[in-house]
Amino acid sequence: MDNRVIVCGFGAVGRKVADVLKDHDMKVLVIELDPFQKDNIRELGYDVLIGDATSAQTLKKANIKTARAIVAAIDNDAKNLFIVLTAHQLNNDIFIATRTKDEMVTEKFIEAGANYIVNSLKSATNEIMNELLK
Amino acid sequence: MNGDNLPRAKPINLQEKIPINYITFLIIIVILASIITTLVLKNLVQHISYYAAAYFTITTLFDVVGVDAAAIVFSSLHTSGIGFETLFPILIADGIIKIVILGFVLAGVVDLITNIHIREHLIKFRIKHSKEIIIIAGYGVLSEKLCDMFSLKKINFVVIDSHTEKRDIFLSKGYNYVFGNFTESRVLEEAGINKSNTIIFATSSDFENILGVMVARDTNSQIKIIARAAEESTIEKMHYVGANLCVVPETVSGFNIANAIIKGLR
Numbered sequence: 001m002d003n004r005v006i007v008c009g010f011g012a013v014g015r016k017v018a019d020v021l022k023d024h025d026m027k028v029l030v031i032e033l034d035p036f037q038k039d040n041i042r043e044l045g046y047d048v049l050i051g052d053a054t055s056a057q058t059l060k061k062a063n064i065k066t067a068r069a070i071v072a073a074i075d076n077d078a079k080n081l082f083i084v085l086t087a088h089q090l091n092n093d094i095f096i097a098t099r100t101k102d103e104m105v106t107e108k109f110i111e112a113g114a115n116y117i118v119n120s121l122k123s124a125t126n127e128i129m130n131e132l133l134k
Numbered sequence: 135m136n137g138d139n140l141p142r143a144k145p146i147n148l149q150e151k152i153p154i155n156y157i158t159f160l161i162i163i164v165i166l167a168s169i170i171t172t173l174v175l176k177n178l179v180q181h182i183s184y185y186a187a188a189y190f191t192i193t194t195l196f197d198v199v200g201v202d203a204a205a206i207v208f209s210s211l212h213t214s215g216i217g218f219e220t221l222f223p224i225l226i227a228d229g230i231i232k233i234v235i236l237g238f239v240l241a242g243v244v245d246l247i248t249n250i251h252i253r254e255h256l257i258k259f260r261i262k263h264s265k266e267i268i269i270i271a272g273y274g275v276l277s278e279k280l281c282d283m284f285s286l287k288k289i290n291f292v293v294i295d296s297h298t299e300k301r302d303i304f305l306s307k308g309y310n311y312v313f314g315n316f317t318e319s320r321v322l323e324e325a326g327i328n329k330s331n332t333i334i335f336a337t338s339s340d341f342e343n344i345l346g347v348m349v350a351r352d353t354n355s356q357i358k359i360i361a362r363a364a365e366e367s368t369i370e371k372m373h374y375v376g377a378n379l380c381v382v383p384e385t386v387s388g389f390n391i392a393n394a395i396i397k398g399l400r
Contacts, residue, residue, distance in 0.1 A: 005395060012365070016388025017395075024396050069395045073388070095398050097391045116394040123390055124383035125279045128360055131379050132268070132289075132332060 003027055006062050006070040007046075008053035008083055010037055013099050013120070014073035018046055029062055054082040059090055069095035072114075077105055081112055088113030160238050164231060168195060171227040194224050195231045257292070257310045261326040264290040269325050271316040271346050272337030273300055276362055276383065280334065281309060292325050317345045319353045327354050335361040335377075340368045344375060351376030 003026050007014045010032045018028045028046045031053040032038070041048040051058035053074065064070065070087045072080035080098045087096055097116040098109055109117050168191055176187035190205075192198060204221060261267060268284065268291040270277050277293065284291045285307075292310040304311040314321035316335070327333060333350050335343040343361045350359055361377045363369060364384075372380035 003399070012382070012384030013388040013391070016366075016385045017392045020389060020392035021395065024392075026396070026399075068399055071391055071395070073391070095395060097394055099387050099391070115398070116391065118387040118390050120383040120387045121276055121279050123386040124276055124362065124381050125283055127381050127386055128280060128334065128379070129283060131358075131360060 004029060004063070004067045006031060006059075006064060006067050008070065008072050008080075009074035010034075010041055011073060011075055014071065017071050017073060017097075018044070022046070029067075031058060031062055054079050054086065056086050056090060059083075059086055064090050064094065067091070067094060069097065072096070072098040075101075077102055081105070081108060084109055084112040084114045157238070160234050163234055167227045167230055168192065171195065171224055174223040191224065191227075195228050253305075257312070258324075260290070260310055261292055261324075262329075264326075266290060267292060267326055267330050269294065269322070269327060269330050269333040271322075271325075271333060271335045271350075272342070273297075273303075274336060274338050276336040277334075280336065281307070294321060294325050317342070317349050319349055322350060322353055327357065330354075330357060332358045332360065335359070337362070338364070340364055344368070344372060347372060347377045348375045 005017075005021055005026055006029050007018050007021075008031045010018070010030050014030065014032075018030060021028050022045060030041050030046045030048045031051060032041060032048060033050070033052055035050050038048055038050055049058065049062055051061065053059065053072070059070075064087060070083070072083040072087075074080050074083070077100050080100065084096050084098055087094060095116070096114045097118075098114050099118050099120060100106060100109060101120065103119055103122070106117055106119070168188075172184070172188045172191045175191055176182065176184055179187070182190075194204070266289075268289060270280060270291055271294045273281075273293050273295040281291065281293065290310075292312060293304060294312050294314060294316045296313065296315050298313050301311070301313070303309075312321060312325045314324065316322060316325075319327075322333075327350060335346045335350075337343055337346075340363050343363065347359050347361050350357065358379075359377045360379045360381065361372050363372060363380050363382050366382055366385055369380040369382065
């Protein structure tokens with residue numbers, strides 16, 4: 001398996017993930033639905049595939065079978081869940097990280113095979129609490 | 135919105151109209167009842183004077199200590215052939231008067247209570263006397279989580295928001311709140327900015343948050359200011375205008391995910 005990570009969705013979360021991974025010399029392939037982002041993503045130094053990350057076909061095109069990790073970073077919990085499910089089906093060993101907005105669905109993500117789940121608001125709250133309790 | 139062409143109904147200012155008319159109405163009822171009852175009594179028990187009739191009416195109707203109508207009726211029973219039925223009008227009038235007076239007093243008490251605004255004064259008191267209080271400016275999804283966390287950890291806080299529809303939420307959760315625009319220093323002062331050690335700006339708009347940070351820093355140069363932003367490019371601006379910490383929730387998440395992957399793949 002190569003050190004490749006697939007990032008689904010190039011929003012604020014996806015962007016940050018890609019940035020940090022790149023800083024650590026990992027190869028990043030971004031799957032993004034919006035074709036107008038293609039040039040922008042490429043200029044930032046990432047491989048890009050324009051398509052729907054919830055589709056198994058797109059994930060196969062992204063060579064998910066040989067990727068080390070995949071990040072479901074779309075702004076929609078249902079779509080992220082779908083990506084997690086599909087990715088797990090196609091590649092049992094791949095490390096799956098995802099973002100979620102609703103805490104109630106965290107269980108579903110775990111059942112679907114996600115290895116790491118973040119809730120933006122929870123992360124923000126934790127950071128603020130840490131600052132307050134200093 | 136809807137019905138721009140419809141004639142606008144004139145808003146009735148109930149607060150000012152009803153009390154005065156109501157009071158007058160009540161007084162008139164009381165006076166009329168007293169007069170009618172007096173006349174009836176005089177009519178039925180003829181040998182007493184009008185003054186006596188009035189005296190007995192008033193003492194009965196208003197429970198004044200003294201001889202009441204029943205006494206005069208009893209004393210006249212065998213002399214004038216009147217019976218207990220003469221008491222009837224007085225009893226009815228008594229009932230009416232009592233209800234009227236009671237209603238009047240009750241209304242007055244209720245009005246007094248609702249005008250006291252107990253909750254608002256309680257909140258002001260708490261803000262003034264809490265040792266440490268955190269101000270949360272803007273009640274959105276992030277604020278909701280923060281408030282839940284603060285409640286859990288028994289940390290005192292007060293929420294500022296401009297939407298009065300949220301009052302029900304604050305009431306049901308028992309939160310301290312101040313309604314107003316947090317970009318006004320007056321509102322910040324009401325929420326206790328001069329004694330608080332931390333203020334958090336957590337609306338979903340970077341513009342509002344940054345303006346709030348500026349006003350807050352201007353009002354209290356020592357307070358710790360935490361602000362939420364939606365984009366990384368706002369962070370520098372926030373620090374420039376005086377924020378101590380700027381949190382971009384999505385960036386934090388992205389960072390955490392990337393770190394998890396890097397660690398997981400080592």
